[in-house]
Amino acid sequence: MQRRLANVNGWTVSAAIIMILLFLPNITIVTGIFSPSNENWVHMKEFVLGSFIRTSLILISATAILTISIGLSLAWLITQYQFPLRGFLKWALILPLSIPPFIGAYTYHGIVNYTGVIQTTLRDQFDMVLNPAHFDIMNLPGAIFIYTMFLYPYVYTITRVFLSQQSASLIESARMLGKGPWRTFFQVVIPISRVSIIGGASLVVLEVLNDYGVVKYFGIQTFTTAIFQTWFGLGDIESSIKLAASLMGFVIFILVIEKVLRGRRQYSYSTTKVRPLPLIQLKGWKAGLVTTYGLMILSLGFFIPIAQLIDWMILTFGTIPMDEFLTYVKNSVLVAGISATAIIIFALIVGNFSRLVQGKVAKLLPKLSILGYSIPGAVIAVAVVTAFIALDRFLVPLYQMIGITTTLVLSVSLIMLISAYIIRFFAIGYNSIESGYDKIGTDFRDASRLLGVGVTKTFFKVDVPMLKGAIISGFILVFIDILKEIPLTLILRPFNFDTLSTKAFQYASDEKIMEASQASLLIVGISALAIVVFYKFLEKEPD
Amino acid sequence: MFISIQNVCFSYPNTGKPALDQFSMNIEKGEVISILGRSGSGKSTILRLLAGLEKPTEGSLTIQDEVLFDGNTFLQPEKRGIGMVFQDYALFPHMTVGENILFGLFQLKKSDKKKRLQEVLELVELQDYEKRYPHQLSGGQQQRVAIARAIAPNPHLILLDEPFSNLDAELQVKIRKDLREILKKANITSIFVTHDENDAHALADRIVKLKDGCIDLIGRPCDLIGIHPHPVPQVTPMIEERELMSV
Numbered sequence: 001m002q003r004r005l006a007n008v009n010g011w012t013v014s015a016a017i018i019m020i021l022l023f024l025p026n027i028t029i030v031t032g033i034f035s036p037s038n039e040n041w042v043h044m045k046e047f048v049l050g051s052f053i054r055t056s057l058i059l060i061s062a063t064a065i066l067t068i069s070i071g072l073s074l075a076w077l078i079t080q081y082q083f084p085l086r087g088f089l090k091w092a093l094i095l096p097l098s099i100p101p102f103i104g105a106y107t108y109h110g111i112v113n114y115t116g117v118i119q120t121t122l123r124d125q126f127d128m129v130l131n132p133a134h135f136d137i138m139n140l141p142g143a144i145f146i147y148t149m150f151l152y153p154y155v156y157t158i159t160r161v162f163l164s165q166q167s168a169s170l171i172e173s174a175r176m177l178g179k180g181p182w183r184t185f186f187q188v189v190i191p192i193s194r195v196s197i198i199g200g201a202s203l204v205v206l207e208v209l210n211d212y213g214v215v216k217y218f219g220i221q222t223f224t225t226a227i228f229q230t231w232f233g234l235g236d237i238e239s240s241i242k243l244a245a246s247l248m249g250f251v252i253f254i255l256v257i258e259k260v261l262r263g264r265r266q267y268s269y270s271t272t273k274v275r276p277l278p279l280i281q282l283k284g285w286k287a288g289l290v291t292t293y294g295l296m297i298l299s300l301g302f303f304i305p306i307a308q309l310i311d312w313m314i315l316t317f318g319t320i321p322m323d324e325f326l327t328y329v330k331n332s333v334l335v336a337g338i339s340a341t342a343i344i345i346f347a348l349i350v351g352n353f354s355r356l357v358q359g360k361v362a363k364l365l366p367k368l369s370i371l372g373y374s375i376p377g378a379v380i381a382v383a384v385v386t387a388f389i390a391l392d393r394f395l396v397p398l399y400q401m402i403g404i405t406t407t408l409v410l411s412v413s414l415i416m417l418i419s420a421y422i423i424r425f426f427a428i429g430y431n432s433i434e435s436g437y438d439k440i441g442t443d444f445r446d447a448s449r450l451l452g453v454g455v456t457k458t459f460f461k462v463d464v465p466m467l468k469g470a471i472i473s474g475f476i477l478v479f480i481d482i483l484k485e486i487p488l489t490l491i492l493r494p495f496n497f498d499t500l501s502t503k504a505f506q507y508a509s510d511e512k513i514m515e516a517s518q519a520s521l522l523i524v525g526i527s528a529l530a531i532v533v534f535y536k537f538l539e540k541e542p543d
Numbered sequence: 544m545f546i547s548i549q550n551v552c553f554s555y556p557n558t559g560k561p562a563l564d565q566f567s568m569n570i571e572k573g574e575v576i577s578i579l580g581r582s583g584s585g586k587s588t589i590l591r592l593l594a595g596l597e598k599p600t601e602g603s604l605t606i607q608d609e610v611l612f613d614g615n616t617f618l619q620p621e622k623r624g625i626g627m628v629f630q631d632y633a634l635f636p637h638m639t640v641g642e643n644i645l646f647g648l649f650q651l652k653k654s655d656k657k658k659r660l661q662e663v664l665e666l667v668e669l670q671d672y673e674k675r676y677p678h679q680l681s682g683g684q685q686q687r688v689a690i691a692r693a694i695a696p697n698p699h700l701i702l703l704d705e706p707f708s709n710l711d712a713e714l715q716v717k718i719r720k721d722l723r724e725i726l727k728k729a730n731i732t733s734i735f736v737t738h739d740e741n742d743a744h745a746l747a748d749r750i751v752k753l754k755d756g757c758i759d760l761i762g763r764p765c766d767l768i769g770i771h772p773h774p775v776p777q778v779t780p781m782i783e784e785r786e787l788m789s790v
Contacts, residue, residue: 443633446596449620450627451647452696461646465637 015353025383032241071155096301098527102213106508155200162196212487244379312517336482339421343429373427377487436470551602577747585756595620626693634677641673703735
C-alpha cells in the first residue's frame with residue numbers, strides 16, 4: 001500500500017473527504033430501512049407499494065422500447081444515408097433534450113385540452129365537436145408519450161456517435177456477404193450497437209424514475225410523488241425514507257439488469273484505422289419518407305411545444321413583473337453557478353487522485369461516489385435533509401455559543417440545496433473531467449515532474465490548461481441540468497426562494513399554464529443554445 | 544563510478560511476475576547506454592524506475608554519491624535531476640517551443656534563462672522555432688524540442704524512451720546521427736531503450752540486452768556483433784514450399 005500511495009499526499013486526503021461527503025447521505029437512507037415501521041408504512045406496503053412498482057415498470061419499459069425504436073432508427077438513417085435536410089436533422093434531432101419533460105407535459109396538455117389550439121380550431125373553423133375524452137393525455141400513455149418525445153435523444157446521440165465510429169468495412173462486409181440493408185441492420189448493426197443502445201436506454205429509464213414534474217402534473221402515482229406526499233402530506237419522514245429506500249432498491253435492480261444486458265461483450269476494433277461509412281444517396285419517395293420521419297419527430301419533440309410556448313409568452317408578456325422574473329433568473333444562475341463550480345473543482349481533485357494512485361480500491365472509490373446520478377432526486381432530497389437536520393442538532397452548542405437562538409440553521413439555508421445538487425450531479429461533471437484526464441494521459445504530468453516541478457504546481461501549470469475543454473463542457477452540462485431540476489429544488493429550497501424551474505412548475509400546477517411559458521422558454525433557450533454549441537460546433541464531423 | 548544501479552527489482556501491482564529482476568549496472572559520466580529488448584522485456588520499466596515514476600520493490604540507485612533510492616530513501620521525480628524524452632515527446636501543447644524549454648528552468652535568473660534557451664535551441668538547430676507551437680512542427684523537429692527541453696536544466700542523466708519509434712525510416716538514420724552528436728556535444732550521460740538493434744549499434748557506447756526482466760547480455764556494440772544466444776526461429780524452406788503448393 002505504501003508503494004501504491006507514492007506521490008500522494010494532500011490530494012489523497014482532500015479526495016477522500018470529498019468522496020465520503022458525497023456518499024454519506026445515502027447511508028442515512030440505507031439505515032432508514034431498518035428503523036421500526038409505523039402505521040403509514042404498514043398501510044403503504046400492503047396497499048400501494050405494489051401499484052407503484054407496477055406503474056413504474058410500465059412507464060420505464062414502454063418508454064425504453066419507444067425511445068430505442070425512435071433513437072436507433074434515426075441514428076441509423078443519419079449515419080447510413082444521404083437525404084434532404086440530413087445535415088440539419090443530424091444535430092437538430094438532439095434539441096428535444098433541451099425541453100424538460102414537465103414543461104413538455106403541460107405544454108402538450110395546453111395544446112390538446114378543451115381550450116387548446118386543436119379543439120378550438122376544430123370547433124371554430126370546422127364546426128366539429130369531438131369527445132374531449134379522446135384528447136386526454138393526462139394518463140399513463142400520455143406520460144409515456146411525453147417521456148419518449150423528450151428523452152429519445154439520449155438513445156439517438158449515443159448510438160449515432162457509436163455507429164459513426166464504426167468502420168465501414170464491417171457494414172460493407174455484411175453487404176458483400178449478401179445481406180440487404182434490412183438484414184444488415186438487424187443482424188449486424190443492432191448486435192454491435194447493443195452496448196450503446198442499452199447505455200442510452202438506461203439513461204432514459206433513470207430519468208423517468210427521477211422525474212417528478214410529469215407524473216405529479218398528470219396525477220400518476222409513482223415512487224417520487226409518493227415520497228413527496230408522505231413527507232409533506234402526512235408529515236411522515238420515516239415512511240418517506242422507507243419509500244426512498246425502496247426506490248433506491250428498484251434503481252439498483254435496474255442497474256443490475258443493465259449490467260447483465262451489456263454482458264461482457266465490449267466490442268472493440270481490431271485495427272486502429274477506422275474508415276467512416278460512405279453515405280448512400282436516397283432518392284425519390286424513399287428520401288421524402290426519411291426526411292418526413294425526421295421532421296415529424298423533431299416537430300413533436302421541439303417545434304410544436306416551442307411554438308405553443310412562444311404564443312403563450314406573447315399573450316402573457318408583461319403580466320409577470322419584470323423585477324420578480326429577474327429574481328428567479330438571478331436565483332437560478334446563482335445556485336447553478338455555485339454548484340457547478342464546486343462540482344468541477346471536486347471532480348478535478350478526485351480525478352487527479354484516481355490518476356495518481358494505482359490499485360483496485362482507489363479506482364473503485366470514485367465510481368461509488370458517482371452513484372448519486374442514478375439515485376432519483378427525491379431520494380437524495382430525503383437523504384440530505386435527514387443528514388442536515390442531524391448536523392444541525394450536533395451543532396446546536398456552537399450556534400448557542402455564537403448567539404444564534406434557532407436550532408435549524410444549515411437545514412434551512414441554501415447550503416443544503418447546493419450540497420444536494422453536488423451529490424446528484426457530481427457524476428456529470430466527473431465523467432467529463434475524467435475523460436479529459438484520460439485523453440491527456442500521464443506523460444505530460446511525468447514530463448513536468450521530471451523537469452523539477454512538483455505535483456501541485458504541475459496540476460495548475462500543465463493539467464488545468466490542458467483540461468480546459470473538459471472543464472468548460474463539464475461546467476455547462478452540470479449548469480443546465482441544475483437549471484432544469486425539479487424535485488430536489490422543490491423540497492430543499494429555502495422558504496420563498498424560487499428558481500425559473502420551480503416557478504414554471506408552480507404556475508403550471510396552479511393551471512396558470514400561459515404564465516409558466518416565460519420561465520420555461522428561458523430554460524429551454526439556454527439549454528438549446530448549449531446543446532447547439534456542443535454538438536454542432538464542438539463535435540468534429542466524422543463524415 | 545558516476546551512476547550505480549544495484550539489484551533493482553520491480554513488479555506491477557496485481558501481476559505475480561516481476562517486470563524487472565535484480566538489475567545491476569554501473570555507468571560512466573558521458574556514456575551512452577542502450578537498453579535493447581523486445582516489448583514486455585522490462586526495458587521501459589527501467590527508465591520509469593530511474594526517473595522515479597515507479598517505486599522499486601528492492602535495490603538502489605546512486606548518482607555521483609547521492610542516493611536517489613534505496614531501502615530508506617525515495618526521492619520524488621522532481622528532485623532527481625534526471626531528464627526524460629518520452630516516446631511521444633509529451634510536449635505541452637498549450638506552450639510554444641520556447642515556453643516548453645523554459646518550463647524546467649524556473650530556478651534560473653531571467654537573463655540566464657534566455658541565454659540557456661538560446662544555447663539549447665542552437666544545440667538542436669531550431670533557433671528560428673522558438674515562437675512556434677508543437678503542432679506546427681514536424682515529427683523530427685518535435686523530437687529535437689523534446690531533447691532540448693530535457694537537456695536544458697542540465698540533468699545528470701537523460702533517459703530516452705524509444706526515441707525513433709515515431710519517425711519514418713529515412714528520418715531515423717539522420718536523427719540517429721544528430722542525436723549522438725547532440726548527446727556527445729553536451730557530454731550528458733544517457734540511457735535510451737529501443738527494440739531495434741541498428742539503433743543500439745549506431746548510437747550506444749554500451750548495449751544492455753534485456754530478456755524477461757533480466758540482463759541477457761551486456762557489452763560494447765563491437766563485442767556483441769555476431770552473438771545470438773537466442774536465435775530467431777526461421778521458417779524452413781520445406782514449410783514454405785508446402786504452403787506455396789497448397790495455395
